[in-house]
Amino acid sequence: MSKQCFSPEEIHLGWIGTGVMGGSMCRHLMETGYSVTLYSRTRSKAEPLLAAGAKWADSPRAVAEASHVVFSIVGHPADVREVILGEKGALAGLASGGVLVEMTTSLPSLAVEIAELALEREVIAIDAPVSGGDVGAKNGTLSIMIGGDRPTVESLQPCWDAMGSNWVWQGPAGAGQHTKIVNQTLVAAGMIGVCEALLYAYKAGLNLDSAFKAVATGAAGSWAFSNLGPRIIAGDDAPGFFIEHLIKDLGIVLAEAEALQLKLPGVELARDLYNRAAEAGHGRSGTQALIHALANISGIDWSNRD
Structure with a gap:
């Protein structure tokens, strides 16, 4: 053609x-x-x-x-x-x-x-x-x-x-799919950072909206923080991308890494944490619902926080 x-x-x-x-x-x-x-x-x-x-x-x-x-x-x-x-x-x-x-x-x-x-x-x-x-x-x-x-x-x-x-x-x-593996590796690790940062801000007594505005445009800023951080703060778990699909993607990442004789412990941790979120009923929620699994580890009910 x-x-x-x-x-x-x-x-x-x-x-x-x-x-x-x-x-x-x-x-x-x-x-x-x-x-x-x-x-x-x-x-x-x-x-x-x-x-x-x-x-x-x-x-x-x-x-x-x-x-x-x-x-x-x-x-x-x-x-x-x-x-x-x-x-x-x-x-x-x-x-x-x-x-x-x-x-x-x-x-x-x-x-x-x-x-x-x-x-x-x-x-x-x-x-x-x-x-x-x-x-x-x-x-x-x-x-x-x-x-x-x-x-x-x-x-x-x-x-x-x-x-x-x-x-x-x-x-x-296949090169497009290999590149997407690079992308998903970054996405998985980045979301952990977004969630843990907001959890810290909450426990430290900060106003979450104010803390978000303070750091979103600095060196800590990212697509995930700018687009999904406000959803986490608002308690909005609506999917832009399903957690169950990210778990699937991380399985692909780890399988391909194994074939390359490459260890990716950060991805292994991310998959375990996302599995926790899915087991708690958030498999069809957006990836930002990872906050619930991380909050639960510290005994926090993110949905009913003050």
């Missing part, structure tokens, strides 16, 4: 997955002018997009049969395998010359497997996981980490620009 083939006037897009982030990402593509056929496991989550003009398909395969380029963002590697490689998966429906863009945080090895199977069907597969949570998805400011055929990646620039403010080609198939 030439670059011009990826303009809204030339191609029809497919979209699979309309969860916390996927719905907003698809909406940005539609607002750019792309026509979209979509599938979501829970149709009700797709209704706003259908009302805006998207077409419904009953399976990922049916999405692909109606599309030139198919994007997917689901939950777990098993979900990726089902919606891409299953009997009713997207790969079975894409015609020769089509492009498959998988944006779920998943296994680098699975990204390579998909790319190799896609080539057998004369389809190009790209792995393009994202970072930025629900805020980045809603605002179109995601960071997109991309692996796969570089000319194809560059031809998709209008799509990347619609969904994100930063997209970088990282290398061959």
Whole structure:
């Protein structure tokens, strides 16, 4: 395909997955002018997009049969395998010359497997996981980490620009997923610091809003602190990214690290702490709900603090 083939006037897009982030990402593509056929496991989550003009398909395969380029963002590697490689998966429906863009945080090895199977069907597969949570998805400011055929990646620039403010080609198939592992390692460690800092401020008797304003723009500032710190202070556990999905991601990090003969004790600690939060009922809460597990260690009920 030439670059011009990826303009809204030339191609029809497919979209699979309309969860916390996927719905907003698809909406940005539609607002750019792309026509979209979509599938979501829970149709009700797709209704706003259908009302805006998207077409419904009953399976990922049916999405692909109606599309030139198919994007997917689901939950777990098993979900990726089902919606891409299953009997009713997207790969079975894409015609020769089509492009498959998988944006779920998943296994680098699975990204390579998909790319190799896609080539057998004369389809190009790209792995393009994202970072930025629900805020980045809603605002179109995601960071997109991309692996796969570089000319194809560059031809998709209008799509990347619609969904994100930063997209970088990282290398061959799987490189996008490896880069997301770097991202999740930073995210996991950073959230521990955010939560422990706010716990300290609380126990020291500081006004949390005032303490936040004092440090958010200094050397201690971060995306997590600026965007999720206020949610923690307000007691807002609504998910921008589910804890259970981060636990999945940290399992991937540790498995890949083991394959590289690399020890990451900080990630091991983070996974244990997030598991505590999930076991306390926060698996479907946002990652900022880690505060409850850390507070509990000190005997603090964060939900009912004074």
